[in-house]
Amino acid sequence: MKRKINFLFLFGLMCIISSAQTTSNFSQLWLNDLDVSKIETSWGFSKANKSINGNILSVGGQSYNKGIGTHAISKLLLNVNKTAVDFNALVGVDDEANNNASIEFYVLCDKKVVFHSGLMKKGDAAQKVHVNLSGVNKLALLVTAGNDGNDNDHADWLEAYIRYSGQTPSIITTPASKPYILTPKTPDSPRINGAKITGASPNKPFLYTIAATGKRPMQFKAKNLPKGLSLDSETGIITGKVAKSGNYEVKITAQNSFGKAQRTMTIVIGENKLALTPPMGWNSWNCWGLSVSQDKVKASADAMVSSGLINHGWTYINIDDGWEASERAADGEIQINEKFTDMRALSDYIHSLGLKMGIYTSPGKLTCGGYLGSLHHEEQDADTYNKWGIDYLKYDWCSYGNEFEKTDKSHHEYMKPYITMSEALSHQSRDIVHSLCQYGMDDVWKWGGQTGQLWRTTGDITDTWESMARIGFAQYDKAQYAQPGNWNDPDMLVIGHVGWGPSLHPTRLTPDEQYTHVSLWALLAAPLLIGGDMSQMDDFTLSLLTNDEVIAINQDVLGKQARRIIQKDGKEIWVKDLEDGAKAIGLFNVGESDNVSQLFNWDGKANKTSIEISWKDLNISGKYQIRDLWTQKDIKTENAVFETEVSYHGVVLIKITPIK
Ligand code: GAL
Helix, strand or coil: CHHHHHHHHHHHHHHHHHHHHEECCEEEEEHHHCCHHHCEECCCCCEECCCCCCCCEEECCEEECCEEEEECCEEEEEECCCCEEEEEEEEEEECCCCCCCEEEEEEEECCEEEEEEEEEECCCCCEEEEEECCCCCEEEEEEECCCCCCCCCEEEEEEEEEEECCCCCEECCCCCCCCCCCCCCCCCCCEEECCCEEEECCCCCEEEECEEECCCCCEEEEECCCCCEEECCCCCEEEECCCCCEEEEEEEEEEECCEEEEEEEEEEECCCCCCCCCCEEEECHHHHHHHCCHHHHHHHHHHHHHCCHHHHCCCEEECCCCCECCCCCCCCCCCECCCCCCHHHHHHHHHHCCCEEEEEECCCCECCCCCECCCCCHHHHHHHHHHHCCCEEEECCCCHHHHHHCCCCCHHHHHHHHHHHHHHHHCCCCCCEEEECCCCHHHHHHCHHHCCCEEECCCCCCCCHHHHHHHHHHHHHHHHHCECCEEEECCCECCCEECCCCCCEECCCCHHHHHHHHHHHHHCCCCEEECCCHHHCCHHHHHHHCCHHHHHHHCCCCCCCCEEEEEECCEEEEEEECCCCCEEEEEEECCCCCCHHHHCCCCCCCCCEEEEEECCCCCCCCCEEEEECCCCEEEEEECCEEEEEECCCCEEEEEEEECC
């Protein structure tokens, strides 16, 4: 009898276990068993059985063991092969999100929306999803940001599974090309690159390194340098202080055994003349996050020189969050933490290389990373940065929100912390560029120029197409606010090895997407801040950052931001007016467009597309010389139209110059 009971018990148990995999004739696939790294996410990495931040999945106060934690915008496309039965899940905003999280979930079958959650907020109970999949070939799961940006949009697909009878459902991804280099090698003979204009305040230290490629040793000369400046003829570093305001036209020569190059550049001395072209440099955040250290910063500065980036105009070495000690000194002075030993020595070293140094803090009590911020110490901190030899300050927002909440939340209150810091910086004996980082609140582009040189227009970027493209292509309506000394900042470049912490990974952007990223940022006259680790750059990454003709578009003296003139059928055309009467034009194959069903690349193919721009679209006539900027080759002269094939998520970047 006992044996029989045991047998029955065992048999029952087996049935229960196998029913988790096969229900009658069906198999069951839990979505969390898929390779969730393939989910396209515009922030962080989607996780199996955990929230996007790695916590227990929890929606509406209830926790779940199974599911996927993701972040809007999030896209997953599956082949269900017309042999699936149904899709089941619960959806909601993860409880770890802030109160402003709001998202929408969609399920699409063969391009048709079959489930839409409507707007969901934090605290809402999970909604049940049941979708019949009979006859369905492709299933798409989508989370959108609910029209208020994707800040904090932590989204969960809970207990999500597909029942199917034939082939196991699989993820559809678009194939990516291998890295391919278009930038030609720089010649051994000298070439002078970088911005043709630079500015500084009267009587404040001036530092400018002539950016020149070509074999060393090289001899530099500068004619008509303003009084107070001197040039190191071996390094090309110009230093000193100029007392008299004015525009100085300086003739620069670089010479080596292979030849000679010349260029005239303008040194502008006057009040408010900083960042006359978009700042170019590196920032520690996208690679090291809070694990930044003095050694890593020093290694980055060394790499900017040894990789040759400095010869293309790259200048700033910016330390982001994570350098601050947990307490101020007795007199209130901000201190460095154990990962740093001496800021002044570090900046002296960076300056000796011909580079400049930046730092980060927040107007709140704490920074975004939880370190000490500048609240009630603004003047003192600016004094300290001056003493440390800092050239650039990124001023965040984060915990300042707590102070802001106590106010009437007027326009003035948004500006207040930046006015305070800008005044504190203006009292210093050195120039310090002021970079606002409050993610675009209160239309910062309309007033940021009164308090600083650049302002972030969006939340944080991450290394996915969903993030980069959404941020970059959304800048079209801010073009009018960019001008010399005032720049829209769509956040740092996510190419090379990134990681936001101690362990790095190669960017998740495909090579074509990386061309789009750099081309778009160049057209946008965006600050170019390398987010990857400069000490481990491969040839491809380096080729993206050292194309002088592409950089010249970004650094153009006119300081115009490109306008989007065409957005249609997954194609976009952007045009930037240049100082010499030419135009830079980006022809982008963005693939998907904004309509919910067109957000997916349903056939999973990296289809090239043909894009055309006519002189009529550009409101011009006559003959133009067309040059491909990435390959640095003249294509042809045309007087009506230019047409080209563009890779999926890729770009063709040209310059057209009128032929007189
Ligand atoms: C964020 C900011 C990032 C980085 C980070 C540091 O608010 O957008 O770029 O600076 O803070 O904690």
